[in-house]
Amino acid sequence: MYPKPVDFRFTKDLFKFILFLACISGCGFLYTIVVMIMRGNTLRRIIVRSLDIITITVPPALPAAMSVGIINAQLRLKKKEIFCISPSTINTCGAINVVCFDKTGTLTEDGLDFHVVRPVKASIKDENTSSISFMEEMTELTSRNGLSFDGDLVKAIATCHSLTRINGVLHGDPLDLILFQKTGWTMEEGVGDIEEETQRFDNVQPSIIKPSDDEEAEFSVIRQFTFSSSLQRMSVIVFDPSEDRPDNMMLYSKGSPEMILSLCDPKTVPEDYLTQVNAYAQHGFRLIAVARRPLDMNFNKASKVKRDSVECDLEMLGLVVMENRVKPVTLGVINQLNRANIRTVMVTGDNLLTGLSVARECGIIRPQKRAFLVEHVPGELDQYGRTKLIIKQSVSSSDEVIEDDESVSVSMGSSTWKGSSENDGFSPTNTEVEMPNAVTTENLDHLIASSYHLAISGPTFAVIVHEYPELVDQLCCVCDVFARMAPDQKQLLVEQLQAVDYTVAMCGDGANDCAALKAAHAGISLSDAEASIAAPFTSKVPDIRCVPTVISEGRAALVTSFGIFKYMAGYSLTQFVTVMHLYWISNILTDGQFMFIDMFLITMFALLFGNTPAFHRLAHTSPPTRLLSIASMTSVIGQLIIIGIAQFTVFILTAQQSWFTPYKPPVDDEVEDKRSMQGTALFCVSMFQYIILAIVYSKGKPYRGSLLSNKPMCALTVFATLLCLFIVIWPTELVLLTLGNVDLPDIYFRLFILGVAFINALVSFAFEKGFVDYFLLGYWERYKKKRSLETIVDYVPSDHIRRPSMNGLTSSRTETTLLSGEGQQLHMTKTPKTDEGQQSSSLFERIISRIGGEPAWITSSIPQSSSPDITEPEHLDRTF
Template identity: 50%
Template sequence: MPNNYQAVRQNKADRMGPGGSRRPRNSHHATATAASAASRQDGRDPEHEFDIIAYRTTLWRTFFFYALSFGTCGIFRLILHWFPKRLIQFRAKLCSVEHADMVLVVDNHNRHDICNIYHRNQSGTDHTVVANTDGTLTELEELRWFNYRKLQYTWIDGEWSTPSRAYSHVTPEALAKSAPASGLKADDVALRRTYFGMNVMPVKLSPFYELVYKEVLSPFYIFQAISVTVWYIDDYVWYALLIIVMSLYSVVMTLRQTRSQQRRLQSMVVEHDEVEVIRENGRVCKMDSSEIVPGDVMVIPPQGCMMYCDCVLLNGTVIVNESMLTGESIPITKSAISDDGHEKVFSMEKHGKNIIFNGTKVLQTKYYKGQHVKALVIRTAYSTTKGQLIRAIMYPKPADFKFFSELMKFIGVLSIVAFFGFMYTSIILFYRGSSIRKIVIRALDLVTIVVPPALPAVMGIGIFYAQRRLRQMSIYCISPTTINTCGAIDVVCFDKTGTLTEDGLDFYALRVVDNARIGENIVQISTNDTCQNVVRAIATCHTLSKINHELHGDPLDVIMFEQTGYSLEEDDSESHESIESIQPILIRPPKDSTLPDCQIVKQFTFSSGLQRQSVIVTDEDSMKAYCKGSPEMIMSLCQPETVPENFHDIVEEYSQHGYRLIAVAEKELTIGSEVQKVPRQSIECDLTLIGLVALENRLKPVTTEVIQQLNEANIRSVMVTGDNILTALSVARECGIIVSKKTAYLIEHENGVVDKMGRTILTIREKSEHHTQERQSKSVDLSKMSNSECQFAISGSTFSVVTHEYPELLDQLVCVCNVFARMAPEQKQLLVEHLQTVGSTVAMCGDGANDCAALKAAHAGISLSEAEASIAAPFTSKVSDIRCVITLISEGRCALVTSYSAFLCMAGYSLTQFISILLLYWNATSFSQMQFLFIDIAIVTNLAFLSSKTRAYKGLASTPPPTSILSTASMVSLFGQLAIGGMAQIAVFCWITLQPWFIPFQPTHHDNDEDRKSMQGTAIFYVSLFHYIVLYFVFAAGPPYRASITSNKAFLMSMISVTIGCILLVVFYLSPIQYFLGCLWISQEFCFIILAVALLTAIISVLYDRCVDWISTKIREKIRQRRKGA
C-alpha cells in the first residue's frame, strides 16, 4: 500500500463493476506532483476508467477559502464551483488514501467530481466487513469508502473496489459450490447488508430548489444574469425582460425534462416485490426483494417471476425475456452453471447463459423432480446490469465531438475581443468626458454584445427539433448531444442476422451423411430410414420450450424443429426416474412414425464463442448426444473418418450462395444416472458427422436500397457477423456491401504454419462469385492490396491472429476489410474501437443482443428494439430494419449544419453590432434602446428560432458536412461577411457627414436615449438591419444537408416580412415610429443611397458565400480523394 500521495487509475468493469475479472495491478510510478504514487489498471471498457486522487483538507487552507468566499461575496466560491479540480486543490493537499478525507474523481471524459471519504473503525457494534473476490467476507480494522454515481467504493488491499468485487475472481465450479445449501444465517445476512446495502435503486425526485440551484449556477446563466443587470441599469429593460423570460422558459423546460426523466427512471425501477429465499436451516422464506443480499440462494417459482437482482442459476433451466435490457424480444434459455473446462474464471460476459439479470422476466422453469430451481445472488442494486442501464441514463457520456469544444474556444476568442472592446470604450468615452458610470455601463454593454448570452441556447435548438422529429419516426434517443455526432458518420457497421436479413430463416435442404458419404439434397424432411437419425437430432438439439402452448426460442431452432414434424411437451411420466435429471422434455415423432418417443435429459446451450450447442437424449433403448453448430467447428470435433472428403467443398458451395449452414453430429453414450454431472468437453468430442442443414436467410426489403444510398454518399458499410465467412460474403454481395465490379479477397490463416519469426502465415484468396484462387502472402504485402479496386473479408479467428501477431497491420486491416465473419462480441467491440482509432466516426447497428459492447463503443449505437430505452445504445429504433440509419445520419447532418449555421449567424450578428457600436462610441453615442430591441427581437431572435425548424434534406450527399466551426472555410466566410458589412457601415458612417443637411452629434451629460440619438447612428442602424437579414439568408444552409428554406414557410414568411418592414422603415419617415425607435430625420435621397448600399452588400455577400462554399467543397473533395487513394 503506498505511503505517499495516491492517484489511482480505476476500472469499474471489476474490481469495480459487473463482469470483469480482477487483474493484477501495475507497479507504482512517480507522477509530476511531489513523489506521488499512482497505479493504473487497464479495463475492458474505457467508459468505466477514471482517476481517483486523494486529498486532505487543512485548517489554514479552509480558513483562506472561506475568507475569500465571504470577502468576494461568493464570487470566488462560484468560480471554483465551475472548476472542481481547482476547488479541491485550494482547499486540500495531496496525501495518502489512509489520511485522506476527500477524493477527486476524474472520469475518462475529463469530468471532475469531488467526493467525501467516510471511515468507520472496528468496534463492538460497528462492523467493518468487505467482500472478497470469492464471495466470502473479511473484517478490516478500518473501513474507508466514498460514494460516486450511485456506487460505493471501498479501499481494499490498496485499491478502490465496489461491491461487484464479490465473485469476480472465482472458478465456475467454486462459484456453484459457494452457495450455502442451507441458506445464509441471520448474522451473516446482517454483515453482508452492512457492506452491500439494501437491494434498492432509489431514483429520487430532486426538489425543485435543488434543480434550480444546479441549473442557474452554470456559467451560461450567470453570464445572462450579469448581462440582464447591465441592461437594466442601462434602461434596456425590454430586452432584459425578454432574456429573463427566455431564461425562465429554458430553466422550466430543463427542469421539466429532468423531472420527466427522473419519473421515467422511477418507472423503470420497480422498487420491490415478494421473493422466495432459502435462509438459515434450509427454510424457504418469503421476503421483500429489497432484503436479499449477495450470497443468498433464491428459489425461482415454476410459473416464473420478475428478477430484482443478478443471480447465477445453480440447477435446472429457465426461460427468460431480456427485452428490457438488450432489446432481444425472443425468449432465451438459461442453464445451470457448470465447469465446462472452457472458462477458468467466472465472468458476467462469458457466462451470460448462466446468469439471470435484474429487470428480466422469468417465463418458465424446468426443474428437478420434486425440487426447487435455485439461483445464487451475486449482484444487487446499482451493481446489477440493470443498475448499469439506470446509471448510464443518469450520467450519460458527453458527446465526443470537437464541435462543442471549438465553440468554447471561439467564445474564448470573443471574450478577448470583448476585453479589447472594453478597453477601447473606456479610453474613448473617458477622452470624450463621459461619466465613470457611463463608461462602465457602456463598456460592459459592449461585452454583452460581443459575447451574446443567447449563443449556446440558439445552437441547441437544432438538436431539440431533430430529436423531436426522430421521436415522430419511432427513433428514441437517451443522449441528445450524440445527434450532432451522427452528422459526421463515415462508417456504419451492421450485424447480419436480424439487421440486414430477416430474423427468421427458411428451410432449404438436408444432406444426410452416412459412413462418410454425403447424400443428395432432401427438400422435404421425412422420418424414413434414410434420414430418421439426423431428423431426430434436429428435433432434439435445441433449447426450445412451450409457453402457453406456443414454441419459444431461437428462430433457427423453431424453423428446423417445425420441419421435422415432431412435437414437444413437458414429460411428467415416471419413466426417467433412473436418470438423475431435470424434468425431461418429451419429443414425440409424427403420428405415422414407428419411432419411439425420446427425452432431452441434458442441454448445453449455444455459445457464440464455442459456435455450437449439444443435448443428451434418451429413449427406450439407448442414450445419445447430439451436437449442432457451424460446419467448421463440428468438423473439428468429429472423428476424421466420419467426415466425407468433399464435405468442405460442399460447405463452400452452399456458403457462396448465401445459405446458412448447420452441421449435425452424434455420439453414443453409456453414462447411466450421472448424466447431470458429465462435463461438456467430454460430450463434445469424438463425434460422428450425420448431416448438414442448409437454411435460406433472406435480406430485408429495404436493406439493398439503404446500402446503395450509403455507398452513393461515400459512407462505408461494414458487415460484422457471427456467421460463416462465405455466407457473409454472399449476403454482402447481394446487398451491395461488396461491390460486384471489384475484386474480393479472403484473408485467412492456417494453424501451425509459421514464418521465420514464428508468426502465423496469412494467406489471401481471390474470391469471385463462382470460384476462389489462393495466393500466399507474407502479410505485409497487404499494403499493396489496399486500393480502391480491392475489397477484403476476414474471419474472427484470423482477426485474432492479426490482433496478437500483426498489431502493426490492424489499423490498415480495419480500413480495407468490409466483411468480418465469425466475430465474437468482444471482437466486434475491438473492431469498432480500432475504426475510431484511425479517425472514423462510427455507427453500429444491431439487434442489441450479441452487439451490446460494440453498440456502446460506437460513436452512435443504434439498437433495433421494441423498447424505448436499451442498455445497448443511445439510439433505439422501433422499426426493425436499417432505414433508421439513413434517417439518423440525415437528421444528424441537419442538426450539425443547423448548429453550424446558428453559430455563424450569431457570431456574425454580435461582431456586426460590435463594429456598429465601436463606430458610434467614437462619437460617444450608441443605438437607442428601441433600436437595440428591434435588432435583437424582431430580426435576430425571430430568425434564429425559425431558421432552426428547417427539416433534413431527403437523401444523403456524397460529401459530409463540415464538422469544424473553426475551419479555414468557416472563418474565411464569417470574417469575409463581417468585412463586407463593416465596409458598408463605415461607408455610410463617413458618407453621411458629407451631406449638406448633416447635423453633428452633440453629446450631453445625461445617460439616456437623448444622449444616443444621432444621424450617424440612424444611418448605421438602417444599413445594419439589412446585413443581419443577409447573414441569416447566406448562412441558412439548405441542400444537400437541409431542405430548402422555401420548405420552412414560417422562416421564409418571417424573412420576407422583416425585409419589407425594414425597407418601409428606411424609405418612409413616419414620425411616431422613428421617434419610438430613436431615429433622426435623414433625407429621402440618402435613404435610397442606404438601400442601394444594402442591396449591393447583399449581392456581394451572396456571391462571396457561394465562391467560398464552392472552393471549400472542391478542396474537401480533393483531400478526401487523396486520403482515399493513400
C-alpha cells in the same frame, strides 16, 4: 455501458471559436474602458458598458440555438420511425464515411427459410471398417425413419433450441423457431402435472417435446447450454422417458460447422465435410451442424455438469442448410451508399464464404471485381516464428469451390509471395501498370475499377491482431468482409476503423452487435431488443433504409449547426460593431432596439433555421466538419468586414447631414436618454444585416433542401423585411416610441440607408456564393485534395514502374514499399507477364480512392531499410 466521450472535431472547434470570440470581446472590453474614460464617463457607466460588450460578443443563447438543428433532425427522424436516444450523435452522423453492416437480420432476412438437411450415414464396409458419408439432400424434417443414428438428427433439431412459450406462442431465435416448426413436433412448458414432473426430474422443470407422429414418445430437456456468438453453438441434455433408465441421457449440440467439427470425433465426420460446407456456403447458404453424445449420468449430475466436459467427442449427425435471402431494399441502399462514396463493410458472425456470397449479392463486393480470402495456416510458422498467412482467390458462386493448390502463399519480412494461379489477381500484368503522375478523374476511376476486395475471418483477424499488429490498420482499410467475428472482434474492428480516421456507423440487430454498436460513432439498431439499448439510433422499420436517412439527416444537422453557429457569431459581431461605433460617442442602442434585434429577429431566425429538411439525395461527399477551416473563418470575417464597412459608411454620413444633431451623453448620474440619430441610423441598417446573414448562412443543396423548402423561414424573411422597410420608411410615432428611434427627417437619407443595406446584401451573397462556396470550398478544396493525392501517387510510381535491372534489361519483378511498418513488410514476388494492359491491384490505390485523404499511417515515414531481396534486382518483392 458508460457513454463514449464525444470526440468530434466540430465540438472541439466550437470551443476554440468561442475562445476566439472571447478574445474579441476582451479587445472590445479594453476599447470600451479607454474610450469611456476619454469621454469622462462615470465609473458605474464604464463598468456596465464594458461588461455589456462581453455578453454581446459571446451570445448566451448560443447553446440553445445550436441544439435547434439537432432537435429538428431528431423530430424528422422520429417521423420516419427512427428513434434517437442520444441527440448529440446526430451531428456526428454527418461525417460518416464507413458503415459496417451485420449480415443476418440486417442485410438478409431474419426469418431464414429451411432449404435441406444432409444427414450423416454410417455404412459398414467390412467387419472392421465402416465409412461415414453424407446422405442425399432431404427437404423434409418430419420423418424420423431412415435418418442416421435412428433419426437422431430430427430429435436433435426438435430439442436443441432455447424457445419458450409465452401466452401460448413460441418465442426465441428465429432460426430455432423455423427449424422447430419444420419438425412438426410440439413443445409443452409447465403444463400437466407440474409437481409430478418436478419430482421426477429432481426439481428441474423440463420442457417436454413430443413428436407429431408418435403419441407415446416424449423427450424432456433437462439442461440447456444457451447459444452464444463467441462459442458459436448451443447444446441441450435430453432424457427419453421411454428408455426408463434415469442414466440414459443424450447431449445434442448444434452450431457453426467449424465449431461442431472441432468438437466431434473425427471418425464420425465425413471426409468431404469441409468441401460440402464450402460448397453450400459459397452459394450463400447459412449452415448449422448438428451432433450428439450419449451421456451416462443421472439427472442430478446432468443438471450440474460443466459445459466443457460434455461438449466434446461428439458424433456428427448432419448439416442443416438454410436459405439466406437478401432483403429487397438492401441492394438499393448499398448502391446508394457506394454512390455517395460511403464505404460499406460486412461484419458477420457467419461463415466467410457465406458472407462473401451475400456481400456480392448485395453489392458490397462489386460483381466485376475479384475477391481474395486472407487466411492463416494453423501450426505453420514463417521464418519469424509467426503464423503463416495465405491468400486465396475466391470464386463466384457459379464456379467450383476453390482448390487449395490455387492459393497464393504469403509470408512476412523479406520472404516472398508465391502466386501459383494464373489468374490470382496478383500476376505481374496486374502489378506493373505504370502510373501517370497527374491524378485525373480517368486514372482515379481506373484505379478504383482495378482494385479488388479482401475478406477475412475472425480467427485470422485474431492472428493478425496478435502477431501482425502493424497490418491491422491497413487490413481494416481494404477488407470488405469480416466473417466469423466474435462480438468483441466486431467492436475491435470498429475501433480500428476509427483509429485510421474513419467516422464509423454500425448497423446491426443482434446481441452480438451490441459492443460494436456502442463503440461506433453512430450505432443503428434494427431491433428493439438488446441492440437498441447499446445503439443511439433504433429503427422501427427493420431494414437498412434507415442508414442513408440517418446519414442525410446527420449531414443536414451538421450543416445547420455550422450555419446557426456562423449566424450567431455573425449576429454577435454585427452588434459588437454597432456598439463599438456608438461607444465612440458614449452612446448605445436603446432597450427597444436591443429587444427588437434579440427577441424578434435573432430568436425567430435561430428557431426556424433548422427547419430546412435534409436534401433528398445523398451527396458524393460529406460536409465539412471543421469549423476552424479557412472557408469558415473567411466567411465569418469577410461578412464582418462587409457589415463593418456598411455601418461605418452610415455612421459617418449621418454625422455629415445638415439636419444632424449630435448625441449628448449624460453628465454624471443624470438619467440617460439613449436615443441618437447615429444610433437610429445604425439600427436601421443593422436590422437588414441580421436578415441578410440568416439567408446567407442558410445553405441548401447538396446537404439540405433549398430555402424554399423551409416555408416558415421564408415567411419570416418576407415578414421581417417588410417590417424593417416599414420602420425605415414610415417611422410612425408608435414605432419611434416603441423602439426608441429618433426621426431621421430626410426621406432620401432613409432611402440611402436602404440602398446601403441592399448593396450589403448583394456583396454578402456574392462573397459567400462566389468566393467562399465556389472558390474556397469548391475549387480550392479540390485543388488541395488533388495536391495531396499527387503527393501520394508521385511516391507510388517509383515503386510501381519497371526498374532497369543490373544487366540493363527491364526488371522482371516489381516492388512497392507501401504500407510498411517497423521494418516488417509483407512482400509479394511475381513472375512477369508481358500484357501491360492489365490493371494494378495495389491496396494503396484502393485506400486512396476510399479514404479520399491520408490516414495517419500513410503519412508515416517509409522505413529506410528494405528487405534483402530488394537490393537484388532479380528478386524484387512487392510489398503488400
